[in-house]
Amino acid sequence: MSAAAVSVCIPAYQAGRYLADTVRSVLAQTLDDVEVVVLDNASTDETPDILRGFTDPRLRVLRNDRVLPLAENWNRVVAESRGRFVKLVCADDLLHPDCVRRQYEVLASDPAIALVCARRDMINEAGEVLAANRGLRGLVGRQPAGTVIRKIVRHGGNPLGEPGGALFRREQFDAVGGFDARWKFPMDLALWIGLLGHGDFVGQRESLAAFRVRRSSLSARAQRAEYAEQRALSEGLASDPGWGVRPVDRLVGAAMAPGARLRRQALFLVAKRQGERG
Template sequence: MKGPEISVCVPAYQAERYLAETLRSVLAQTFRNFELVVLDNASTDRTAEILRGFDDPRLRVVRNSRVLPLAENWNRAVEVSTAPLVKLLCADDVLHPRCLERQYPVLAGDPGVALVASRRDLINEESRLISRNRGLRGLLGPHESQAVIRRIVRHGGNPIGEPAVALFRRAQFDAVGGFDARWFFPMDLALWIRLLEHGDFHGIRESLAAFRVTRGSLSALGDESLYAEQRSLSAEIANGAEWDVSRVDRLMGAAKAPAARLRRQALFLIARGQGRQNDLKGLRSRRSSSSY
């Protein structure tokens, strides 16, 4: 019997709030030949209980005996998968129904492509839309890897996006050593860069996933560290002789980095404001209920 073509890998830690929504979005895919692998990173909340509530033969649950660090955990989520193509999906993000259907033929049909990504929407803590069709400016359609690397340096941030938007080959993931624990906040971007050593890039115009912007996310909590790491990563790839990054590329990246930072800060400020409004609504509702 033919195995799955795609592994959707979900590393889950204390994921009770959004996990069910994330899993439902995967199981609702129009592309059917996939496995959904959830790696429970020794959670102590209701994560395991929620997983037991799903009865689908495509779902496979693995649990760590202890809490693993971020990079090690994400790598193990891929390690326990079985398909030749892989998508890593954080346990609070969601896929749109045609995500796998649209991304699969790009990689399956062209062995010269190492990474395919789509645009994505941004949603808040209540799954309401904050912004639509974000990312991949200047990266839609097919692009040679060197051109993408130069675009990353000039962007000053992450123009490709988070793991939910990307699909890659398991063999190439293994060849580059997976997620690099030297990086924390730009760990996904560092992987995209390494994968591009093995092939080209294709950007899909459609928004095929949604990244959740929350008050407590890693990106919201680590602003200064995030951008310090981003600058270090940009400097590392700019110094790599194989990419032929010009001085102009570096200067453009340095000039654009503050704007990229402000755009991201604005998104988390919006999420924080919406979260506070919902907290107030919940408080008013509880007070109203308690008066009866």
Template sequence: MSPSVSVCIPAYQAGEYLAATINSVLRQTFEDFELLVLDNASTDATPDILRGFTDPRLRVLRNPEVLPVAANWNRVISKSAAPLVKLVCADDLLHPRCLERQHAVLAGDRSLALVCSRRDLVNEQARPIARNRGLRGLLGRHDSRTVIRKIVRHGGNPLGEPAGALFRREHFDAVGGFDGRWRFPLDLHLWIRLLEHGDFYGMPESLAAFRIGRGSLSAQAQRAEYAEQRSLTERTATAPQWTVPRVDRMVGAARAPGARLRRQAAFLLARRQAEHRATGG
């Protein structure tokens, strides 16, 4: 019998944090799930760590050669067996009740395409940098067009990273999965496409944690991320199926620099904390 939820972890050179990520999934109060980990031809301790787990809910796969990020993420989901899917990056964490709370919402309402929760930002030692981030103005149920307008007006990604989201496998397949033409807004592009198939529900609890490390984003990467984010926002705003008012586009353009600065501040704080700890401060 197929499980109700598939949790998919794409792992590449993930030895430092992978065990903690897997344990956060295996400790869920909701038990009807499978956990798939796809090792993307790692050469570090990742294979050894995976061999140390014996939980029957865990399936381990390995690529013979390194795949690009989008291809790797798509492959691990393609191997899943459940109707509902959560993708968790190999350094992020789930709250113990994450699957319990999100499954109850998404499985109970077929008109919903996407459920997201708030999330914490944590440093390399999993200590909180900021709590209960995201979903401002998006808590509870919202029709998809309202959410798209909120995304455009936000100027960034108000829905958050993959660990905070739960979606339907049938919708993922219908939109073609993650689109490798996008690098930084890879997840947000998928959320936008999924919303073509149903409505959205934002959960007020912080049910996932996004880990920020010293090497997470260079200055060059920050500029590239910002440019891609603006490109995706403009493309979404002008898509005929959403009929986004021009004023929303103007608000989003004005807010985008602020969204970028808030994200930069979180990454800078994490970097300083890591450097402080490394020097024994």
């Protein structure tokens, strides 16, 4: 059996509440040449039972014998994939039916493009939209890597978005060493930065994914630790002469970072209140 063009990788840990919806959204993609790899990270809830309920031949289910740390688990699910292009989708997020096709068409058309990201909707635990068409401000269309890096520094947060909104080349993922365990909260952004060392960026105007804002999620617990890691990542970029980050970019980023943090915290606060009312 030949390898699929695109591998959609889903790391799953205690994912029973949302996993079925996530898998269904991936299997509903309009691009046929897709494999779906789900890695159950030794879950003890209903995750294994839910996965046994799917019979689609495009789906492969794997399971860890023990719980792996986040970066190791994410890297393993990508290592098990066979596609030339890869998308990682967290087990509570969703994809628009055209997401993979539209992003595949961008990457497959030009080897000089290393990363494509789409805008996304922020949804609550019930799947209701909290904020639509988020991300990629000033980054829509094709952008040189250096331009994107400077905008990341100026943003003070993650203007490119979470893994579900991105598609990248497996070859380049391996070349940069995958997800870096030294980072906990901006682990995805650190990967995007590494991939940009291999080519240009394309930002898609349409919202093609949905990130679920949950009260118990890693991002909801971030607060000061996330802020500190984000600032350290930005400072590292600003100090690298290869990216041409200007002093004004660093100053703007330092000024913008608290606001980026507060906007994200506000979404989690809204999700928490809605969940409590529900």
